[in-house]
Amino acid sequence: MELRRVEESVFRVLMILSLLIVVGSLLAVIGTILWKGLPVLSIDMITKTAEGGYFLGKGGGILNAIVGSLYLAAGGTVLAFFLSIGIAFYLQKEYSGGTKLSNLTRLSLDILWGTPSIVYGAFGFTVMMYFHMRASLLGGIIILAFLELPIMTRAMEEVLKTVPRELKEVSYSLGATRLETTLRVVSKQALPGLMTGVLIAFGRGIGDAASILFTAGYTDRIPTSLFDATASLPLAIFFQLGTPSPQVQQKAYASAVILLVIVLAISITTRFLSRKYTKYIIK
Helix, strand or coil: CHHHHHHHHHHHHHHHHHHHHHHHHHHHHHHHHHHHHCCCCCHHHHHCCECCCHHHCCCECCHHHHHHHHHHHHHHHHHHHHHHHHHHHHCCHHHHCCCHHHHHHHHHHHHHHHCCHHHHHHHHHHHHHHCCCCCCHHHHHHHHHHHHHHHHHHHHHHHHHCCCHHHHHHHHHCCCCHHHHHHHHHHHHHHHHHHHHHHHHHHHHHCCCHHHCCCCCCCCCCCCCCCCCCCCHHHHHHHHHCCCCHHHHHHHHHHHHHHHHHHHHHHHHHHHHHHHHHHHCCC
8 A cells, every 4th residue: 555655655656756857848948939039029019021231231121020920820721631631531430431541541631740840841842843933832832731730630630539429310311311411510619629730731831841841932022913922930940040240140040039929819819619519518
């Protein structure tokens, strides 16, 4: 009995220590970014595009990178969503029946999830070179959609698995078809979890730099067409930190603050919407 108490105490201490490490790491990252970025952050950085010689310390802002990141991440997430939702529903037993094809699909998604984003970028660049395409907003959106696809699909699949089978059987017993049950019952029951999966994929997309380095390019202008090159916040941070000018390097932390605020705003909005739609959840 004494040995069990010692084991419980040890594991309780390890759990608390792990919690402190996770929370402490998060606070350290946020605190460092805010401490270095807030003093440099200005209205001009948010409302103006980069002027000539911006990376040499001249005036202007990163509005082009802010808008470009939102265009890229939103476009990639929407495209990935329409692909992922169908795959996620197909992988459920009532549709695929647990066939070899569904198992192969899961394995493929897991491999794609673990593939480094630079590989996606190299693949996209190779395809674009083959078709004589230049770096553009469209190229970045497509590559980000491929990057987000396995993340979103696997998250949605796991959420759909949590829907009680009894709920589906009740729907079938009332005369609903499999499609009606999927759209009107299963989707509403799993909606908060599906939104979380979309958020996870969006966060990966808006924070990724390697996959769009060769496919979306970089420009000081706001894109007006899908075929225009576009800037992004991760690349803006990367290029600013890579300059020899300390003034420009400080602006990189301000850019990181903006990116952090965007991600936090989307997270809070998603939490709010998730709570709003929990009325559909059967507990």
